[in-house]
Amino acid sequence: MSVTNTSLPEPEARLALQCWLLPGAVDAIEPGSGTANASVIVRAGAHTLLLKRRNPRYAKDAWVRFDHALMAHLAAGGIPVPVALPARDGNRWAATDDAVYELYPFMLGDEHAWGDFAQVHAAGEMLARFHLASADFDAPADKRWPRYHSPTDIASGLASLQSEPLRATAAQTDALSLAASVAEGLRTRIPDDRYWSLPRTIVHGDWHPGNLKFAGNAVAGVFDLDWCTSQPRMIDLADGLLFFCSHRAEPIVPGDIWSLTQSFRMDADLVVAFGEGYRTHIMPTPAELAALPDLMRSRWLYCRIDAAARKIDRERRLKFIARDLATPLDWIDANADRIADGTALGLHVSDA
Numbered sequence: 001m002s003v004t005n006t007s008l009p010e011p012e013a014r015l016a017l018q019c020w021l022l023p024g025a026v027d028a029i030e031p032g033s034g035t036a037n038a039s040v041i042v043r044a045g046a047h048t049l050l051l052k053r054r055n056p057r058y059a060k061d062a063w064v065r066f067d068h069a070l071m072a073h074l075a076a077g078g079i080p081v082p083v084a085l086p087a088r089d090g091n092r093w094a095a096t097d098d099a100v101y102e103l104y105p106f107m108l109g110d111e112h113a114w115g116d117f118a119q120v121h122a123a124g125e126m127l128a129r130f131h132l133a134s135a136d137f138d139a140p141a142d143k144r145w146p147r148y149h150s151p152t153d154i155a156s157g158l159a160s161l162q163s164e165p166l167r168a169t170a171a172q173t174d175a176l177s178l179a180a181s182v183a184e185g186l187r188t189r190i191p192d193d194r195y196w197s198l199p200r201t202i203v204h205g206d207w208h209p210g211n212l213k214f215a216g217n218a219v220a221g222v223f224d225l226d227w228c229t230s231q232p233r234m235i236d237l238a239d240g241l242l243f244f245c246s247h248r249a250e251p252i253v254p255g256d257i258w259s260l261t262q263s264f265r266m267d268a269d270l271v272v273a274f275g276e277g278y279r280t281h282i283m284p285t286p287a288e289l290a291a292l293p294d295l296m297r298s299r300w301l302y303c304r305i306d307a308a309a310r311k312i313d314r315e316r317r318l319k320f321i322a323r324d325l326a327t328p329l330d331w332i333d334a335n336a337d338r339i340a341d342g343t344a345l346g347l348h349v350s351d352a
Contacts, residue, residue, distance in 0.1 A: 275345025
């Protein structure tokens with residue numbers, strides 16, 4: 001599988017911009033960021049815009065129409081998502097023979113301040129608001145995707161990696177064996193029928209600090225809705241717990257997949273802050289909480305293994321997957337019972 005192309009050269013950008021009636025002459029085009037879609041920042045008169053070329057993986061016509069209708073629906077419901085500018089043909093995207101482009105007003109905001117309890121609480125609350133706002137979305141097109149973070153896909157990715165003629169260190173071999181063992185346990189404990197029986201809504205699918213902006217303690221922007229589709233809503237809660245409620249050795253760089261997927265130490269107090277924020281609007285059911293430890297395990301393994309296949313050169317995939325893989329899994333193991341009964345999140349299942 002080829003590594004994702006996130007380069008958007010200026011000549012290509014200028015050609016794509018001809019699909020829009022711009023608010024001013026283009027004064028500058030600057031590199032954007034991201035690990036899945038290519039983007040540039042466009043300065044046009046007094047306006048700052050973001051031009052995005054959709055990853056071909058998400059560029060089917062029905063999916064594009066779904067995503068833009070959802071963004072309009074969420075924005076009308078008070079969720080601070082970007083809404084694309086209409087192109088000359090009236091659509092909020094421009095399709096050429098080679099690609100699909102979108103043009104957005106650039107939304108201001110600050111990056112997440114790591115360890116900020118108020119922001120973590122706000123991220124949990126905004127996630128619940130997102131779920132409530134998406135619950136009555138009437139999709140104009142079909143976007144049925146398979147199970148997220150499937151243990152079967154994780155196992156297949158590991159098997160593919162292990163079949164490659166790469167030299168593994170003892171530590172890397174141990175990490176791959178651990179991942180395979182965890183994946184097999186996940187297939188047994190949370191098979192497809194249990195997964196799909198959990199309460200569903202339109203989820204964000206990638207709820208991490210790189211996809212949110214803040215104004216003080218409030219969420220000012222929610223971005224990258226390419227993964228939005230109908231899934232168990234605990235998929236997003238697992239994301240938020242892993243990526244907002246933890247400490248990393250290095251600051252997160254949103255456009256760097258190595259940075260985004262670095263290992264971390266969970267923070268019990270931040271877990272409570274996020275859980276209580278979500279509980280402001282939604283109390284997870286006992287069945288959802290019981291599945292949550294395994295959904296967290298699945299997410300952590302999947303983000304390493306899937307990203308390795310799509311975004312990392314073959315020669316570096318072992319290193320990418322194996323680096324300190326066990327630390328988050330060890331924390332989930334040690335706290336699984338308290339996650340499953342809600343106490344780790346500051347929740348009381350009896351309140352449901």
